[in-house]
Amino acid sequence: MQQLHVGIMSGTSLDGIDIALSRFTDAHQADCLGALCIPFPHDLRQQLLDLCSPGSDELYLAGIAGNAWAHLAASGVNQLLQQHQVSPEQVSAIGSHGQTVRHHPDQGFSLQIGNPSLLAELTGINVIADFRSRDLAAGGEGAPLVPAFHHWLLSSDEHTRTLVNIGGFANLTVLKPGQSPSGFDSGPGNALMDNWALRHIGTPYDENGSWAQKGQVHDALLQRMLADPYFARTGPKSTGREYFHEAWLSVHLQHVPGVAAADVQATLAMLTATTIAESLQQAAAETRELYVCGGGARNAHLMELLQQQLPARQVASTQALGVDPDWMEAMAFAWLAWRFEQRLAGNLPSVTGAKGERILGALYPA
Numbered sequence: 001m002q003q004l005h006v007g008i009m010s011g012t013s014l015d016g017i018d019i020a021l022s023r024f025t026d027a028h029q030a031d032c033l034g035a036l037c038i039p040f041p042h043d044l045r046q047q048l049l050d051l052c053s054p055g056s057d058e059l060y061l062a063g064i065a066g067n068a069w070a071h072l073a074a075s076g077v078n079q080l081l082q083q084h085q086v087s088p089e090q091v092s093a094i095g096s097h098g099q100t101v102r103h104h105p106d107q108g109f110s111l112q113i114g115n116p117s118l119l120a121e122l123t124g125i126n127v128i129a130d131f132r133s134r135d136l137a138a139g140g141e142g143a144p145l146v147p148a149f150h151h152w153l154l155s156s157d158e159h160t161r162t163l164v165n166i167g168g169f170a171n172l173t174v175l176k177p178g179q180s181p182s183g184f185d186s187g188p189g190n191a192l193m194d195n196w197a198l199r200h201i202g203t204p205y206d207e208n209g210s211w212a213q214k215g216q217v218h219d220a221l222l223q224r225m226l227a228d229p230y231f232a233r234t235g236p237k238s239t240g241r242e243y244f245h246e247a248w249l250s251v252h253l254q255h256v257p258g259v260a261a262a263d264v265q266a267t268l269a270m271l272t273a274t275t276i277a278e279s280l281q282q283a284a285a286e287t288r289e290l291y292v293c294g295g296g297a298r299n300a301h302l303m304e305l306l307q308q309q310l311p312a313r314q315v316a317s318t319q320a321l322g323v324d325p326d327w328m329e330a331m332a333f334a335w336l337a338w339r340f341e342q343r344l345a346g347n348l349p350s351v352t353g354a355k356g357e358r359i360l361g362a363l364y365p366a
Ligand SMILES: Nc1ncnc2c1ncn2[C@@H]1O[C@H](COP(=O)(O)OP(=O)(O)OP(=O)(O)O)[C@@H](O)[C@H]1O
Pocket: 009, 010, 011, 012, 013, 014, 015, 165, 166, 167, 168, 169, 170, 189, 190, 191, 194, 204, 205, 206, 207, 208, 209, 293, 294, 295, 296, 298, 299, 300, 329
């Protein structure tokens, strides 16, 4: 019988739930046999978004939203398995990230909701969940976790390879031959741009960055934002909506009044590109290639800005390495489930800053 793993990731963009049916081999191979994204219904997206910042009756709402998330994720898993004529018995485990609603590494916790017990009940498959807590308990950031999968799958003996995932936030992985990998969140990816686009042009994101492309980068605004101390910190570091949110942008805009909405969008796109490029220069000046995954790889304007900021490097999608940029993160959580089953570490202390390697996750048997 094939030992398959399903990975589920719903990231900080809150666009939907990514699900990947994957197979791993001891020869460091990973195949994605099928994948799909189930978009969040409007009301659930709003509930999850509300839970990302302080509000009233949060515990009750988190219970309700966590169950709704598990129902949606289970329907996606069942649909994916049917599409590929795979029975639940052929799937060894689901690695479910859940939905981050709070990330406070400074306080030693990161909270993902998504009722793993209900997911196990609805799919009839073992679920491994709560991947970040053990790394945090060992003094780590609990994020980013995907660099460990990048390291396992994509390390090269010959040259430095760098990857960036551009989701709601952006995280970098640096793989140097013979050295411990490094990786950290460089800062906002699409989250601030998405908020601004929804508010001003009424779309959930700026398709291909075409609105940003029409605007002019406002240098004073850009420099103000770049002066945020988060960007000067070196890794390990991780961030999220708790820090880079609409109010963060509003404070900067108050100091630079009268910037046209399209110019703000252009400046936010430049902020994402610049902070990724500067992080790369600082962590891996020698690298020739940057591979991009996550939804940001579909933003042609952002990709162009990245290439402009890194003229001596080749900027390409992770497709060039044989991994579909849309499914990298979901595959990483399938891989983390596989690691858990083998009682192998899922974290990289050189990335998260944890005291040591740890087995990540907890099992919710079918
Ligand atoms: N055609 C496109 N043009 C521009 N942006 C796009 C396009 N397609 C997707 N995106 C961006 O990608 C985002 C979704 O990316 P992704 O699914 O990688 O994020 P995520 O997994 O939720 O986030 P994270 O990795 O931070 O947890 C969308 O919110 C949007 O900003």
